[in-house]
Amino acid sequence: MISNVTSLVSLSLGTEAAARLSQLVAMPTLPAGKLGHPTRAEIAHALNLVLFAGILDRVPTGKAYTEDVAATGGKVHFDHGALRTVRWQENGALPAGEAAFTRILRPLGYRLNGTYPLDRIGMTGRSYAHADAPEEIAQFFLSEFHPERYSEDFQQAVSRVVGNSADPLTPRAQSLLWELERDGALPLADAGELIDLLARCFERQHATPHLNDYERLLAESSEMAWIATEGNAFNHATDRVEDVFAVSDEQKRVGRPMKEKVEVSQSGRVKQTAFRADPVRRAFVGASGDEVVREVPGSFYEFITRDRYVDEAQAITRTDLGFDAGNAQGIFKMTAAAC
Secondary structure, eight states, X not given: OOOHXXXXXXXXXOHHHHHHHHHHBOOOOOOOOSTTSOBHHHHHHHHHHHHHHHHHHHOHHHHHHHHHHHHTTOOBOEEEEEEEEEOOSOOTTSOSTTHHHHHHHHHHTEEEEEEEEEGGGTEEEEEEEESSOTTTSOEEEEEEEOGGGSOHHHHHHHHHHHTTOOOOXXXXXXXXXXXXXXXXXXXXXXXXXXXXHHHTTSSOOSOOOBHHHHHHHHHHOHHHHHHHHHTTSOSEEEEEOSOHHHHHHHHXXXXXXXXXXXXXXXXXXXXXXXXXOOEEEEEEEOTTSOXXXXXXXXXXXXXXXXXXXXXXXXXXXXXXOOOOHHHHHHHHGGGGTTO
């Protein structure tokens, strides 16, 4: 029987792409609604699959790895996706910082799971886990960039880049999110429409940046420079693996551009590494108003191992769903590799 999730992904991407994703990505055990009336958990996971498909389209290295896993009979476990935002008053019509996405995640069932100061890169990260199936549905790692920590010239460039941002969340999407938050489920057609409307929020919402502004940003922050070209696209998607060290060694052996060091959290339970960002070609406005194309870092693909531990307060064993500020800052530098 076709599940609600498969039906939703088929509505967004087509039946062939949905079938391929079902071969590539493990299907979690979710609170399921009746057929044709998906729950917020099913809608959240279907949206995640649509976004994961976007990463495979934009990150050839990640796509090659994922297809290797499928070729050996395995599937990836989508652990989390990461987004970058700018907390800045001159942000056009787009809500500043993570508010652009928390207004989406709350109705889908996500709740704040942790806050992480990323001071070395002028950001704050927050993780959001799904209330209905936190160990199964991919988390979101939302980062806010803080321009006020940088020079006046840098801040002015930020304003010129993001100050014309549009708000992609339409009134129809807001209405459907309200219904979903109220009822915890939607009819299939409405849920499919909502996923398509929400997927547009995970794109760049500002106009083509000027090359001189990009270079000004890059001189102080590769993270903000990345936002200038890629906006609110998925910065990376992550496969939860049994042994991240073994994965790292194997990917280095086959010649893929792997981060040299595996990052280990202070607790020792969360271990992360990643491919270096695949380069992409992006257009800029040149000094004379002409179009100039440059190669810049795009998105990337990450790996994480999460150990289980005894939650003594609850007397149960849990998967550590936390993150680590040191790990995150090391992983984020993957988009500086091609600069």
